[in-house]
Amino acid sequence: MKIAVLAVQGAFEEHEKVLHKLGTETLQLRKSSDLDNDFDGLILPGGESTVQGKLLQELGMMAAIHDRIMNGLPVLATCAGLILLAEKIIGEDAHHIGTLPVTVKRNAYGRQLGSFHYESGFFQGIGTFPMEFIRAPYIENISDGVEILATVEGHIVGVQYQNQLAVAFHPELGGDRRIHMYFLEQMVTKNPC
Ligand code: GLN
Secondary structure, three states: OEEEEEOOOOOHHHHHHHHHHOOOEEEEEOOHHHHHOOOOEEEEOOOOHHHHHHHHHHOOOHHHHHHHHHOOOOEEEEOHHHHHHEEEEOOEOOOOOOOEEEEEEOOOOOOOOOEEEEEEEEEOOOEEEEEEEEOOOEEEEEOOOOEEEEEEOOEEEEEEEOOEEEEOOOOOOOOOOHHHHHHHHHHHOOOOO
16 A cells, blocks of 8 residues: 655655554655556645645646546545645635535634644544644535534534545644544545545
8 A cells, every 4th residue: 555645845744654653655746747656545734725736736736636536546635735625715716626525714713723732622433532733724614425524613624525534633743643544444445446
């Protein structure tokens, strides 16, 4: 099994470290020819979604990633990755992948609460999970078929839609690897494509 990690900007190294600890091979996606390699799943890390979107467009990777996800490639998106994946971003029409039928709000918690740790978040199918939010988005609306996996204070912060798993927080920080394990075991290994 090999997992590609988008490595144009942001917190991709932390995801690689988690995957290596779980004994999983990784591949960095930095340019469009990297997409020619074989891989079984994709991670879109946190960072700055506007920069990531701009780079994906300029590097000619946006359409290919969009198509791979639409064709069933399992993807785990965290924070800025969730923003890139969302169909709609409130108040913005920046370049993004747009395969996940949800609406997100960027920097949704305001300046004061831009970054916070939520110790006892609950994640469906996993249980209590410590959640690290950094200038995080939340999901304001979902379409039919999107499963809500986590909410914090009434806001949706984790969803799954078919082959797409997206969270507003940073599961790669803090040492709890169960969301990555869920992605690898339940979505990548069992992927019928
Ligand atoms: N605030 C960032 C954005 O809007 C996301 C922050 C993060 O990924 N931790 O892109």
